[in-house]
Amino acid sequence: MKRILLLTLFLLPLLVGAQSLNDFRSIADCSWSTVASWETYDGSIWVSASYYPGNGATGIVTVSHNLTLDVSVIIPDLVIDVTGTLNGSGNFTLTTTGNITCNGTMSWTNNAGGAISVGGNLNISGTFSIFNRNLTVTGTTILSGNGAFTDGSDTGNNNFSGVVTLSDNSTFTTNAVTTTGQLAFGSNFLTNSAGAITIGTATINGNLEVNSGTFTKASGGTLSVTGTTTLNNNATLSITSNSQSDFTGKVTVNNTAVWNSTGVITSGRLTLANGIEQNSTGTIQFGVCTFQSNPQQIAVADNTGSISFAGTTNVNADLTVINSGSGTGTGDVTFNGNVTILDGVTLANNRTIVIYGLLDGIGAAATYTNNSILEYRGTGSPMATGVFNVANVGTTVNYSRDGNQTIRVATYNDLIISREGANTTNRTKTLDTGSPLVVNGNLTINEYNLLYYNSTINNQIIQINGDLTLTANSGFYTPNADVIQSLIVAGTIDNSGTIYFQRSTTKVYRYRAHWFRRGN
Structure with missing residues (x-):
C-alpha cells in the first residue's frame, strides 16, 4: 500500500506538469x-x-x-x-x-x-x-507528417532565420512569391520529404540539400543559393521558369538524383560559380547556363548519368571538364547549344565532351584547350575568335556532325573526320581559310565523309606528320578551282576511299609516304 501511495505521489506532479500557471x-x-x-x-x-x-x-x-x-x-x-x-x-x-x-x-x-x-x-x-x-x-522551422506551408501571394515578406527542415510527406509552396527578396532563408534548407517543394523567388543564405521528393522553381523572381546545392537519393531539382537562378556554391548530384533546368532559355538567367559534380546515375540537364566568377570544374564520376546543355553555355570563368576521383567518367557531357568563351578565359576538357553548337570566343584571349577527346558537331569552324589549343599529345578532335562542317585550320594531335549515325549520304567537310593545317599524329577520314580544301585559298597546305587513313566510301578532294594545294604525309597512306585532285592547275603535291594512290 505504501508503494502504491508513493508511486501515485511521484506521478502526480508529472501529470499536472502538462499544464502550467x-x-x-x-x-x-x-x-x-x-x-x-x-x-x-x-x-x-x-x-x-x-x-x-x-x-x-x-x-x-x-x-x-x-x-x-x-x-x-x-x-x-x-x-x-x-x-x-x-x-x-x-x-x-x-x-x-x-x-x-x-x-x-x-x-x-x-x-x-x-x-x-x-x-x-x-x-x-x-x-x-x-x-x-x-x-x-x-x-528553426520544421515540417513533418503531412505538414504544409503555403504563401499564396506576392505581398508580404517571409524571413526564416534558422534552418528549415522538411520530412515525411510535408510540402512547401511559395511559387506565388515572385518579387525578389520577399522569401529569405538565413541558414540551410534541408528536405527529406517525399512531398513537393515549389517556389518562385527565394534567397537561401546557406546550403540547399534535397534528399527526396522534388524541389521546383516554377515561377518568376530570383532563386539564389549562397552555399552548396546537393541532391541525394532519388531527389529531383527542376527549374521550369525562365527566370533568374544563381548557385554560388558547388552543385553535387549523387545516387539516382536528377537535375533539370531546361526551362531556362535566356542567357545569364542560370549561373554557376563553383561548378558541378555528377555522381548520379540520373541525368543533369541544363537549358542555358553561365559559368562565372571562379575557376570551376564539371566533374564526372564513374558509372554516372549524362550532363547535357540544351541551350547556349557561356564560359565566363576558367572551366575544366574532368573525371572525378579514379572514375572513368562514363557519363556523356554534351553541349547541344553554342559554347561561348569570354575573353581571357579558358575552357579545357580532360575527358570527352560533345559540342553540337558553335564553339567560339569573345576576344583574342578566349581559349579552348583539348586534353582528351573533342567530338565537335557544330556547322561552323570552332574558335573563329580566340585560341584553339588542340595539339596536346594523346588528344583527338573528331569533326563528327551528321552534316556538312567547316574544319578549323589549326595544329592538331590526332584528327578524325566522321559523322554520327548510320546515314549513307556523303557529308562535305571543308577547311576554313588559313594555312597550314598540321596534324602531328594521324588523320583519319571515315566513310561517307569528303574532306575538301578551301576553294578560295591558293597553296593551302595540309601537313600530316603521322598516317593518313581513308576508309571505304570516304574521300579527300581538292576543289574544282584554279588554285594550288599541297599535301605532305610523313607516314603511311592507307587509302580505301578516294583521293581526288580535280583540276590540272592543282599541281603541287609533296609527300613522303610508303604508299600513295592518286585519284582522277
Missing part, C-alpha cells in the same frame, strides 16, 4: 478577444478565463477550436491542435516570444497587412497558410 486553452469557436471562449490554468485546475490570452499574464496558448484573431497579441508559445484553426484578420499581428506548433490549421489569408513573428521555432504538421502577410521566424 496561466496556460490558456480554447473552449468554443469564437474571436480571440472573446474572453468566454477561453479557460486558463490556475496552477491546479482549468477555470474560466477573466481575460483573453495576451491581455494579461499568459503561458502556453492551445487552440482546439475555430478562432479568429481580432486583436494584436504577444504571447510566449502557441499550439494549434489537430482540431484547431486560427484565422487572421485585418492588420492584427501575432507575436510569440517562443514557439508556434501548428498541428491543425493556421489560415492567415485574404487580408492585407498584419504579421506573424515567431521568436522561437515554427513546427508544422498541419496546414500553415499565409496571404498578404509578413512572416518572421527567428528559430
Whole structure:
C-alpha cells in the first residue's frame, strides 16, 4: 500500500506538469478577444478565463477550436491542435516570444497587412497558410507528417532565420512569391520529404540539400543559393521558369538524383560559380547556363548519368571538364547549344565532351584547350575568335556532325573526320581559310565523309606528320578551282576511299609516304 501511495505521489506532479500557471486553452469557436471562449490554468485546475490570452499574464496558448484573431497579441508559445484553426484578420499581428506548433490549421489569408513573428521555432504538421502577410521566424522551422506551408501571394515578406527542415510527406509552396527578396532563408534548407517543394523567388543564405521528393522553381523572381546545392537519393531539382537562378556554391548530384533546368532559355538567367559534380546515375540537364566568377570544374564520376546543355553555355570563368576521383567518367557531357568563351578565359576538357553548337570566343584571349577527346558537331569552324589549343599529345578532335562542317585550320594531335549515325549520304567537310593545317599524329577520314580544301585559298597546305587513313566510301578532294594545294604525309597512306585532285592547275603535291594512290 505504501508503494502504491508513493508511486501515485511521484506521478502526480508529472501529470499536472502538462499544464502550467496561466496556460490558456480554447473552449468554443469564437474571436480571440472573446474572453468566454477561453479557460486558463490556475496552477491546479482549468477555470474560466477573466481575460483573453495576451491581455494579461499568459503561458502556453492551445487552440482546439475555430478562432479568429481580432486583436494584436504577444504571447510566449502557441499550439494549434489537430482540431484547431486560427484565422487572421485585418492588420492584427501575432507575436510569440517562443514557439508556434501548428498541428491543425493556421489560415492567415485574404487580408492585407498584419504579421506573424515567431521568436522561437515554427513546427508544422498541419496546414500553415499565409496571404498578404509578413512572416518572421527567428528559430528553426520544421515540417513533418503531412505538414504544409503555403504563401499564396506576392505581398508580404517571409524571413526564416534558422534552418528549415522538411520530412515525411510535408510540402512547401511559395511559387506565388515572385518579387525578389520577399522569401529569405538565413541558414540551410534541408528536405527529406517525399512531398513537393515549389517556389518562385527565394534567397537561401546557406546550403540547399534535397534528399527526396522534388524541389521546383516554377515561377518568376530570383532563386539564389549562397552555399552548396546537393541532391541525394532519388531527389529531383527542376527549374521550369525562365527566370533568374544563381548557385554560388558547388552543385553535387549523387545516387539516382536528377537535375533539370531546361526551362531556362535566356542567357545569364542560370549561373554557376563553383561548378558541378555528377555522381548520379540520373541525368543533369541544363537549358542555358553561365559559368562565372571562379575557376570551376564539371566533374564526372564513374558509372554516372549524362550532363547535357540544351541551350547556349557561356564560359565566363576558367572551366575544366574532368573525371572525378579514379572514375572513368562514363557519363556523356554534351553541349547541344553554342559554347561561348569570354575573353581571357579558358575552357579545357580532360575527358570527352560533345559540342553540337558553335564553339567560339569573345576576344583574342578566349581559349579552348583539348586534353582528351573533342567530338565537335557544330556547322561552323570552332574558335573563329580566340585560341584553339588542340595539339596536346594523346588528344583527338573528331569533326563528327551528321552534316556538312567547316574544319578549323589549326595544329592538331590526332584528327578524325566522321559523322554520327548510320546515314549513307556523303557529308562535305571543308577547311576554313588559313594555312597550314598540321596534324602531328594521324588523320583519319571515315566513310561517307569528303574532306575538301578551301576553294578560295591558293597553296593551302595540309601537313600530316603521322598516317593518313581513308576508309571505304570516304574521300579527300581538292576543289574544282584554279588554285594550288599541297599535301605532305610523313607516314603511311592507307587509302580505301578516294583521293581526288580535280583540276590540272592543282599541281603541287609533296609527300613522303610508303604508299600513295592518286585519284582522277
